[in-house]
Amino acid sequence: xxxxxxxxxxxxxxxxxxxxxxxxxxxxDLSLSELAQRTGLDKSATQRLANTLHVEGMxxxxxxxxxxxxxxxxxxxxxxxxxxDPLIGQAMPKLINLSQELGETVNLAEISGDHIIYVSRLPxxxxxxxxxxxxxxxxxxxxxxxxxxxxxxxEDERRHAIETWPITPFTPxxxxxxxxxxxxxxxxxxxxxxxxxxQMILNEIGVASPIIGHDGRACAAVQCSVxxxxxxxxxxxxxxxxxxxxxxxxxxxxxxxxxxxxD
Amino acid sequence: xxxxxxxxxxxxxxxxxxxxxxxxxxxxDLSLSELAQRTGLDKSATQRLANTLHVEGMxxxxxxxxxxxxxxxxxxxxxxxxxxDPLIGQAMPKLINLSQELGETVNLAEISGDHIIYVSRLPxxxxxxxxxxxxxxxxxxxxxxxxxxxxxxxEDERRHAIETWPITPFTPxxxxxxxxxxxxxxxxxxxxxxxxxxQMILNEIGVASPIIGHDGRACAAVQCSVxxxxxxxxxxxxxxxxxxxxxxxxxxxxxxxxxxxxD
DNA sequence: CGTTGACGTATCATATTATGATACGTATAA
DNA sequence: TTATACGTATCATAATATGATACGTCAACG
Numbered sequence: 008x009x010x011x012x013x014x015x016x017x018x019x020x021x022x023x024x025x026x027x028x029x030x031x032x033x034x035x036d037l038s039l040s041e042l043a044q045r046t047g048l049d050k051s052a053t054q055r056l057a058n059t060l061h062v063e064g065m066x067x068x069x070x071x072x073x074x075x076x077x078x079x080x081x082x083x084x085x086x087x088x089x090x091x092d093p094l095i096g097q098a099m100p101k102l103i104n105l106s107q108e109l110g111e112t113v114n115l116a117e118i119s120g121d122h123i124i125y126v127s128r129l130p131x132x133x134x135x136x137x138x139x140x141x142x143x144x145x146x147x148x149x150x151x152x153x154x155x156x157x158x159x160x161x162e163d164e165r166r167h168a169i170e171t172w173p174i175t176p177f178t179p180x181x182x183x184x185x186x187x188x189x190x191x192x193x194x195x196x197x198x199x200x201x202x203x204x205x206q207m208i209l210n211e212i213g214v215a216s217p218i219i220g221h222d223g224r225a226c227a228a229v230q231c232s233v234x235x236x237x238x239x240x241x242x243x244x245x246x247x248x249x250x251x252x253x254x255x256x257x258x259x260x261x262x263x264x265x266x267x268x269x270d
Numbered sequence: 271x272x273x274x275x276x277x278x279x280x281x282x283x284x285x286x287x288x289x290x291x292x293x294x295x296x297x298x299d300l301s302l303s304e305l306a307q308r309t310g311l312d313k314s315a316t317q318r319l320a321n322t323l324h325v326e327g328m329x330x331x332x333x334x335x336x337x338x339x340x341x342x343x344x345x346x347x348x349x350x351x352x353x354x355d356p357l358i359g360q361a362m363p364k365l366i367n368l369s370q371e372l373g374e375t376v377n378l379a380e381i382s383g384d385h386i387i388y389v390s391r392l393p394x395x396x397x398x399x400x401x402x403x404x405x406x407x408x409x410x411x412x413x414x415x416x417x418x419x420x421x422x423x424x425e426d427e428r429r430h431a432i433e434t435w436p437i438t439p440f441t442p443x444x445x446x447x448x449x450x451x452x453x454x455x456x457x458x459x460x461x462x463x464x465x466x467x468x469q470m471i472l473n474e475i476g477v478a479s480p481i482i483g484h485d486g487r488a489c490a491a492v493q494c495s496v497x498x499x500x501x502x503x504x505x506x507x508x509x510x511x512x513x514x515x516x517x518x519x520x521x522x523x524x525x526x527x528x529x530x531x532x533d
Numbered sequence: 534c535g536t537t538g539a540c541g542t543a544t545c546a547t548a549t550t551a552t553g554a555t556a557c558g559t560a561t562a563a
Numbered sequence: 564t565t566a567t568a569c570g571t572a573t574c575a576t577a578a579t580a581t582g583a584t585a586c587g588t589c590a591a592c593g
Contacts, residue, residue, distance in 0.1 A: 014544075015321040017580070019551065023283035024326050027347060035354035039570060051553045054571075058278040063287050073570060077351040079382045079407075082389060084290060085348035086405030088340040091298035095403070100396050107394060119342045126345060129392070131370060133363050140358070141404070142349030144342075277573075280551070282580065302541060314582045317542075336541060 022048055023056045027065065027077075032137070036069070036076045085141070092117075094218070094227055095126060097261040102229065105254045106131055109247060112138070114230040116152035116215070119144060121172035123153045123228075135208065138232065148172050148188050149181060151203040151213035152228035158195035159217050159225040165192065180205035200248055201228075202240065210235040214243050216255035221263050229255045285311055286319045290328065290340075295400070299332075299339045348404070355380075357481070357490055358389060360524040365492065368517045369394055372510060375401070377493040379415035379478070382407060384435035386416045386491075398471065401495065411435050411451050412444060414466040414476035415491035421458035422480050422488040428455065443468035463511055464491075465503065473498040477506050479518035484526050492518040 029037060029045040037045065043053040057075055060066040066075045089095050098115055106113040106129040115127040122144040130139045137143055147153025148169065157168050169189045174181070182188055195201035203213045213232050217225030231247055238247075292300060292308040300308065306316040320338055323329040329338045352358050361378055369376040369392040378390040385407040393402045400406055410416025411432065420431050432452045437444070445451055458464035466476040476495050480488030494510055501510075 015318050017282050017322045019280050019282040020286035020322045030350040032353040055278050059280045059283045077354045079387050081347045081351040082405035084344040087293040088344040089403040090295040091340045099402050124342050139362050140352040142345035
């Protein structure tokens with residue numbers, strides 16, 4: 008990996024990207040000062056970079072409050088991403104079928120370092136907002152999708168992930184004990200699917216089945232989230248799992264040959 | 271608007287953004303040379319900027335082919351966008367209900383200059399890929415959503431849009447005659463909804479109802495696309511339209527007070 | 534098998550370009 | 564009114580991006 012003092016490294020561009028990344032769920036619109044504060048850049052630099060992003064259409068600016076916001080261009084980037092990811096095109100029609108058959112929310116998650124990221128979501132029921140939008144990153148160890156994927160890794164990688172990947176306590180019932188997670192992943196390796204309960208929000212049950220890539224490793228998972236108020240683990244395994252696994256298995260072969268070793 | 275030779279304009283950042291925008295549906299992964307060609311930058315600049323984007327995690331790079339691809343970070347930007355757009359949070363639960371009631375694909379479109387952009391899509395049926403992913407921009411005049419929105423504009427703006435906004439012939443039946451489009455928009459102004467047939471793909475009927483913002487102007491629309499093989503205009507008006515309009519009308523008041531004059 | 538060309542990579546002297554301290558104008562609150 | 568915080572504008576300085584150039588590798592071709 009290149010160091011940041013390299014002659015092949017353009018500092019101004021990197022700083023501009025920091026402005027973009029300053030926006031997140033807790034920071035939906037930012038003033039110039041807030042932007043400077045969050046990026047650690049000084050006021051002048053922030054001013055110039057923010058203005059550039061505004062002129063280039065990457066940031067909207069409220070003329071009254073002078074606050075900046077992500078622009079529609081951010082969605083256009085997502086659009087380009089969707090075309091570039093070979094998995095999406097293969098998976099989308101099958102996911103639509105699945106969500107119609109189940110009548111429950113269906114997600115497609117990919118591994119992204121030690122997190123999973125939701126790349127497609129088909130909400131069928133009212134849930135909390137964050138569960139309805141794409142691009143959300145969650146610690147892989149705390150999600151059914153992440154566990155389903157890790158379960159397909161070779162022994163040493165799997166152990167390394169279980170021991171070192173991050174866990175954030177989202178709810179009181181988020182599993183912090185890595186031994187318990189190891190058990191859950193062992194189960195997933197044996198059964199071919201993973202389950203998580205109450206990891207991200209209370210009374211939520213997630214079940215996921217891996218999409219196997221070119222080398223036997225999963226790089227994605229089909230996942231389904233249901234409420235513990237209306238579902239039991241037994242009913243999930245009986246009614247949801249078969250169709251979920253069929254879908255994941257149908258996507259896997261279509262996906263092979265694509266996506267070798269991008270880093 | 272600032273000129274590009276301003277001291278408040280950081281050229282390197284703008285050039286970096288051009289690399290990002292070089293990716294689209296027809297260009298899912300690009301080599302260094304292709305990147306240089308598409309951006310008009312010389313080889314050295316492209317090399318440095320692409321390397322920076324790679325180091326910063328904005329571009330993935332295939333170690334074998336040395337080709338660049340959008341990274342998961344592009345979806346994270348979309349995630350941030352969703353939180354920042356006040357309309358989304360209001361609309362999402364209502365859109366989910368609507369799609370469940372109708373059993374047909376439901377979209378949320380916003381106006382973006384002279385185009386519309388799909389910010390949320392809830393596909394229920396198998397359709398072509400581009401119709402299932404967010405961030406797609408289409409000429410406003412050729413879409414039911416765009417027409418529904420334009421119909422809410424004051425007379426002069428409406429006429430200006432009809433006369434000057436772009437039209438791209440996507441299908442043989444795309445309406446190129448602006449007088450016909452004017453009629454369609456007049457109808458929409460009278461009826462409170464707009465219809466389009468075969469504009470983007472053949473045998474597709476779109477129907478849309480505007481979401482009215484703070485000043486009586488629409489800045490978004492709820493839209494539904496169905497197949498002409500299974501639907502007639504009459505049945506659409508009878509069965510789909512009432513629920514579609516209810517949804518749009520339910521979103522409008524919740525949305526007011528937000529989103530003043532961002533540019 | 535050697536040649537050619539296309540491409541990705543690396544280097545470096547030059548001056549273009551970003552820098553950030555500073556000062557100004559304005560709105561809000563004390 | 565005064566004080567404070569913020570967005571905006573300017574400018575001399577030097578840090579940083581520039582792009583011409585050269586090198587290494589691979590594949591196609593004669």
